[in-house]
Amino acid sequence: MSELLKKLAEDLYNGDAESVAALTQKALDNGLTPAEVLENGLIAGMNAVGKDFRDGILFVPEVLIAARAMHAGMRVLKPLLAESEIPATGRLVIGTVKGDLHDIGKNLVAMMMEGAGFEVHDLGVDVPAKEFVAAVKTKQPDVVGLSALLTTTMVEMKGVIEALRQAGLRNQIKVIVGGAPVTQKYAAEIGADGYAANASTAVEKAKDLLGIA
Ligand code: B1M
Secondary structure: OOHHHHHHHHHHHOOOHHHHHHHHHHHHHOOOOHHHHHHHHHHHHHHHHHHHHHOOOOOHHHHHHHHHHHHHHHHHHOOOOOOOOOOOOOEEEEEEEOOOOOOHHHHHHHHHHHHOOOEEEEOOOOEOHHHHHHHHHHHOOOEEEEEOOOOOOOHHHHHHHHHHHHOOOHHHOEEEEEOOOOOHHHHHHOOOOEEOOOHHHHHHHHHHHHOOO
16 A cells, blocks of 8 residues: 555544644545545555444544544545446435445445445434435435445335335335445345345445446
């Protein structure tokens, strides 16, 4: 990994939003691709945060500051992510399920879907099933994306799918699920149409399900 990306990851870990934005731009100016900067700079830094959070070395306030720095870097990347994609036509409603406040991964999925040409309606975090149902009625999406980062909230995804079924909307849309604790096996168990491990495969999965090349 280049020294620049190493420094980017370190500054993200330390929550220096200003430097993260500047180094993200510098890495791009030096010819690195948005995907390289994202994976080996921003996500690498956030993975180190996650590890030390788990091990009790970092606490919620530090993690929030690191998340703010991550967003600062993502704002720089946003116009470039998936820029080369051929625009798809499709509409996405996305949100992080009820009880869950994690939004970085969900925002990345939303950004890359937007970059791929999807019209994106982001419902935010802590979204109850009834809000997904209401959004499907009003926004008429082709795809509903559900994100969960906690083992305690991933069960909410099943509730959303069930609520969509009860409202008679399930057959109109494709449901894609993702987030660190979610697996293909879990997605199949709860009756989702697709699972994606990361933001770019979420775009591929959505296009696949809609039959867009
Ligand atoms: Co939280 N947190 N957190 N946290 N946090 C995790 C998830 C945890 C694994 C940390 C750890 O212990 N190592 C752990 C969960 C354990 C578990 O359930 N198995 C945890 C915990 C326990 C908690 C709290 C309970 C802590 C506490 O209060 N005691 C609390 C819960 C709050 C709540 O939600 N109710 C909490 C709070 C927070 C902060 C608010 C401080 C902050 C969130 C800030 C924010 O999001 N704005 C935070 C953070 C930042 C993390 C870690 C460190 C980083 C998450 C992240 O943004 N990763 C995380 C540790 C980790 O994941 N390594 C952790 C970077 C991001 C790019 O990756 O989100 O995985 P990710 O998204 C990926 C894929 O998962 C996928 O694509 C993305 C891009 O590649 N993806 C999808 C995501 N959604 C998708 C949807 C799709 C498709 C793909 O289709 C629709």
